[in-house]
Every structure is written in structure tokens, then in C-alpha cells.
Amino acid sequence: MHYHHGLLQVTPELVWGLHGHFLVMVARRRLSDGERWRIIGMIESGMSRKAVARTFGYHHSVITRLVQKHQETDAVKDRPRSGRPRVTTVRQDRALLRLVRRYPFASSHFLKDNWLPNRRLCHRTVRNRLKSAGLRMNDEKEVNRANRRHWVIIAPASVVEEESETLSDPYFVKLKHPGTGKGAVFLFGQNGRRIFEVKSFSEKCHSWFIGDRVQEDGHLLYATPIDPLFLCLPYLLQEERKDRFEPLQQLLTDEDFPSCSNIIRCLNLQGQLRHISEIRASSDEKEFFCYSEENTLKWLQTKVERLVNAIRDAGVSVGGAVTSAMFVRSGQDEAVSHDEYRRYAHGLVSEYLPLALRLRLQMHLGIPEIKDEEEEGPPIKRRKMSSESPECATASSRNKTKSLIKAPKQNAAQRALAKVDRTGMKTLSCYFGKRA
Structure with a gap:
């Protein structure tokens, strides 16, 4: 039954x-x-x-x-349910995260009172919002551990500009560096539509004061915008993808760097890909891309020429007359040729290119290779002949060396100790010798 x-x-x-x-x-x-x-x-x-x-x-x-x-x-799935309405907006949730970063050691009750003081909320709501933001916490100690590490970064103001309530916070991802092929840190801002390269500067014995705490990690991070086409080049240059047209979603896939799919969200990326690839459209208006070396070299040449003009306008000293890493020109007033500016600009652009493409760009620009000065070698110095024998010469050189070495200065205690009569005294090492 x-x-x-x-x-x-x-x-x-x-x-x-x-x-x-x-x-x-x-x-x-x-x-x-x-x-x-x-x-x-x-x-x-x-x-x-x-x-x-x-x-x-x-x-x-x-x-x-x-x-x-x-x-x-004409379906069998359950219809969507409305569920319980949210009591806070997305913008208010971001305000809570900013409050947590400001007071990382605060309790959920303190955050509730200072988050929305005019609203009647439960401290459980605070814990749920922090959990949905990736702070999996059982108690306030989890919030402390999650916010204990901070970084100091210099970035353009456009990274954190809030244009709408749906704008997401900037986030860091690890992508393949186009020049080295290894993992590097990049920053996505403006709702994921702009990419910034993150570099680090560090000094010994350096730390930061953040609020009322001391941050041991004294690294200074700075973010600079980067053209997303440089990040697409390593995937277009793969051997198995040459001479083959693929859609953009299939092109930007990488098991080692799964976050590379975020590059698709950049502003007008599909329109910019025509600079480094050939585009074909199917009957259903889908676009497929394939690497084009001719278009890429023209695009890189334009980059180099623009960089040359920017270097000249900024007054950066380049060429063989530069005598230090701070780009300070020596006293010789030599006119810098256009080739020297192009060589310098080519070196900057080549940091984001694979080695093979770097050499092809150098040949395309007609930049000659620099001969190594070590190959020519320094002029050979003539050895000074002397009538003295080698043994006498060695003895005289030792005497000269001894005369050049100055005895260290002694303080008053050392001078008084030197005047003490040491007859009958034993050295300290004699008490630690082997017994007969």
C-alpha cells in the first residue's frame, strides 16, 4: 500500500x-x-x-x-523562481568591501553599524555579502586573514572610475607575457574593458604604513596601459594555428592561463585584430581570424614611428653619447640621427614581441646590427722591460705593497695593552691543544 x-x-x-x-x-x-x-x-x-x-x-x-x-x-525544466528579494544593491555591496579593507579587524556587528547606519540589517547579511565576494569566513578571523596582505600600486585614475552601478571592481589576473612566454600579472579595469601591465619596484629594508599597521611587503606596483593586440600575438603565432582561420573565442583559449578569455571584453578588440590578422566572414556573419605577417609588420612599424616622435618630444637622450642609465648625455654635442631613435624605439617595442618576430621587424625597419666592441679587442699594451731579475722584481713589488698598506689606527685601550710586559704569559690557544 x-x-x-x-x-x-x-x-x-x-x-x-x-x-x-x-x-x-x-x-x-x-x-x-x-x-x-x-x-x-x-x-x-x-x-x-x-x-x-x-x-x-x-x-x-x-x-x-x-x-x-x-x-x-515546449520544455520540461522548472520555471525560474523569483526568490527572496535582495535588501542591498550592488553598489552598496562594493561599499561594504571598501569598509572591510579600511577596517580589516572589525567584527560583523561593527561593519553592520557603519555600513548602512540608516537601514535595519542583520549581521548575518554582512557575513553573506562577504562570503559571496570570495571571503569564505566562519568568523571575523577569516576577514582578518584575507585582508592582512595589501599592496601599494600607482595606477591611472580611470582604473577605479565608477560610471554605473554595474561597474565591477578592478581585478588582477595572470596572463602569458607576449615577449617571454611566461606568466605575468595584469590588471583589468573599467569593467574589464582596459588592460594594464603591472610591474614591481622594490628596495631593501622598505615597508609601508597602511592605517595603523605596518605592511612588511615594501614593493611598489605601478600599472601602465598595454595594447591587447600584443597579448593576442602569441596565440596567433602558434605553429598549429598558422594558415588556419578560427573564431575569436576559440583563438583565445589556454589551459595554462584560463583568464586569457577576458581579453575578448576589451574595447573594439575584433575591430583592432585587422591590424595583425586576416578576417573572413561566414554566411551567418561570424568572423574568423588568421595571422598575417604583412599586416603585423605594418602595424608594428606605425608603433615604432609614433614612439620615436614621443621620445623626441619628451627630450629623452638616446644613442651612443648616453653615458648612464638615467639617459644623461655626455658633454659632446652630437646630433642624434633618426636611426638611433628608431633603434631605441625598436628595443622598447621588442620587449613585447617573440624573438622571431623581433628579428623580422628589425629587418623590415632596416636597422643594422650593432657590432660588439669586445670582438675588436682593446689595444695591446707593450710590456715594460726591466734589467732586474724576476725574483728581484717580485721582492721589490712586495716591499712596495707592504709600504702602501697602512696599519690600522689603535684606540687608547689597545695602545695601553701593547705596552704590557708579556714575558712568561701563554697564549689562549695553548690550552686547547692536543694532549700528549
Whole structure:
């Protein structure tokens, strides 16, 4: 005997008590998508709804509702439920995260009182918002550990500009560096539409004061914008993808760096890809891309020429007359040729290019290679001949060396100790010698 109630099923094995039988409501699992389609197939094959309900162990009203849903929506999945409405907006949630960064050691009750003081909220709401933001916390100690590490970064103001309530916070990702092929840190800002390269500057014995705490990590990070096409070049230059047209979503896939798919969100990336690739469109207006060396070299040449003009306008000294790493020109007033500026600009652009493409760009620009000065070698000095024998010369050089070495200065205590009569005294090392 079976008892049915909607989606619930109770068997006699579950209905038993000390003083007789009584009805117990036991939750029944939901129908899977496969079972629902089987039910629809049985109904369409001619079986009655009650027969199908007995086969699956459900009440016939469950089968009736499923058939009605299939007739109305041509689907068997559950309709979306509204659920409980959120009591805070996305912008208010970001304000909570900023408050946590400001007071990393605060409790959930303190955050609740200072987050939205004019709203009646539960401290559990604060904990749920922090958990949804990636701070999996059991208590306030988890918040402390998650916010204990900070970084000091110099970045353009456009990284954190809030243009709308749906704007996401800047985030760091690890992507393949186009020049080295290794992992490097990049920053996505402006709702993921701009990419910034993150570099680090560090000094010994350096730390930061953040609020009322001392941050041991004294690194200074600075973010500079980078053209996303440089990040796309390593994937277009892969051997297995040459001479093959692929869509952008398939092109930017990497198991080692899964975050590379975020590059697609950059502003007008598909329109910019024409500078380094050939584009073909299918009948359904889908675009496919393939690497083009001719377009890439023209695009890189334009980059180099723009960089040359920027270097000249900034007054940066380049060429052989530069005598230090601070780009200070020596006293010789030599006119710097255009080739020297191009060579310097080519070196800056080449930091973001693979080695093979770097050499092809150098040949395309017609920049000659610099000969190594060490190959020519310094002029050979003539050895000074002397009539003295080698032994005499060695002895005289030793005497000269001894005369050049000055004795260290002694303080008053050392001078007084030197005047003490040491006759009959033993050295300290004699007490630690081997016994006979």
C-alpha cells in the first residue's frame, strides 16, 4: 500500500510507530530532466497519465502539471523562481568591501553599524555579502586573514572610475607575457574593458604604513596601459594555428592561463585584430581570424614611428653619447640621427614581441646590427722591460705593497695593552691543544 501527496511518496516501511500506524511526510526527490522527457514520450505514445504515474511512483497530478508545462513552453525544466528579494544593491555591496579593507579587524556587528547606519540589517547579511565576494569566513578571523596582505600600486585614475552601478571592481589576473612566454600579472579595469601591465619596484629594508599597521611587503606596483593586440600575438603565432582561420573565442583559449578569455571584453578588440590578422566572414556573419605577417609588420612599424616622435618630444637622450642609465648625455654635442631613435624605439617595442618576430621587424625597419666592441679587442699594451731579475722584481713589488698598506689606527685601550710586559704569559690557544 502506498500513500501519495503531490510530489511526496510514503511507503508502508516508513509508516510505523509504537502504538500503530501513522502517516509520515517524507520528501521525494525531484524528477530529473531525463525522467521528465521519458514521461512526455510515454504520454505521446498513448499511455494514460495514471499508468505513467504508477510506473514512476508519483501522483497523477504531477504528471498532469508536467504535460501542461510541456504544452505551454515546449520544455520540461522548472520555471525560474523569483526568490527572496535582495535588501542591498550592488553598489552598496562594493561599499561594504571598501569598509572591510579600511577596517580589516572589525567584527560583523561593527561593519553592520557603519555600513548602512540608516537601514535595519542583520549581521548575518554582512557575513553573506562577504562570503559571496570570495571571503569564505566562519568568523571575523577569516576577514582578518584575507585582508592582512595589501599592496601599494600607482595606477591611472580611470582604473577605479565608477560610471554605473554595474561597474565591477578592478581585478588582477595572470596572463602569458607576449615577449617571454611566461606568466605575468595584469590588471583589468573599467569593467574589464582596459588592460594594464603591472610591474614591481622594490628596495631593501622598505615597508609601508597602511592605517595603523605596518605592511612588511615594501614593493611598489605601478600599472601602465598595454595594447591587447600584443597579448593576442602569441596565440596567433602558434605553429598549429598558422594558415588556419578560427573564431575569436576559440583563438583565445589556454589551459595554462584560463583568464586569457577576458581579453575578448576589451574595447573594439575584433575591430583592432585587422591590424595583425586576416578576417573572413561566414554566411551567418561570424568572423574568423588568421595571422598575417604583412599586416603585423605594418602595424608594428606605425608603433615604432609614433614612439620615436614621443621620445623626441619628451627630450629623452638616446644613442651612443648616453653615458648612464638615467639617459644623461655626455658633454659632446652630437646630433642624434633618426636611426638611433628608431633603434631605441625598436628595443622598447621588442620587449613585447617573440624573438622571431623581433628579428623580422628589425629587418623590415632596416636597422643594422650593432657590432660588439669586445670582438675588436682593446689595444695591446707593450710590456715594460726591466734589467732586474724576476725574483728581484717580485721582492721589490712586495716591499712596495707592504709600504702602501697602512696599519690600522689603535684606540687608547689597545695602545695601553701593547705596552704590557708579556714575558712568561701563554697564549689562549695553548690550552686547547692536543694532549700528549
